[in-house]
Amino acid sequence: MMETEIKDTAKPIINRPKHKGGAPKKRIKREQHIMVRLTATERFLIETKAQEAGMRTSNWFRAAAKGAKVIPLLKPEDRRILHMLAGLANNFNQLTKLAHVGGLFRIARKCDELLNEIDDALKYFNSDDRQDT
Numbered sequence: 001m002m003e004t005e006i007k008d009t010a011k012p013i014i015n016r017p018k019h020k021g022g023a024p025k026k027r028i029k030r031e032q033h034i035m036v037r038l039t040a041t042e043r044f045l046i047e048t049k050a051q052e053a054g055m056r057t058s059n060w061f062r063a064a065a066k067g068a069k070v071i072p073l074l075k076p077e078d079r080r081i082l083h084m085l086a087g088l089a090n091n092f093n094q095l096t097k098l099a100h101v102g103g104l105f106r107i108a109r110k111c112d113e114l115l116n117e118i119d120d121a122l123k124y125f126n127s128d129d130r131q132d133t
Helices: 040-052 057-067 076-102 104-125
Strands: none
Touching (some): 076 104
């Protein structure tokens, strides 16, 4: 009798994950959402700017938000100085009226002192200490 050999043509099973297809996984997943209400004009403006930049609206919005410079609200100290400036402006106005009535040289010295105070307050507001807080 002749023996017949049966050849095994089945491929060995290798445990590999199946390729499901579709787009590759993103490294950074954007899972957070922000809801913003816009007027029709605001939306049109944003979409137009995004289109001009050759970007999708969401990408343009992200880039604009990252590059935006926001000035913080006034601190109580800043408000106090602004209130003082308003008072100094009122005093300056009264001194000007007095100068017209009572003579210029006597009032000139008081005006000079007042201008120095105003200058100091304005220098504070323009200083770098107040920025990026």
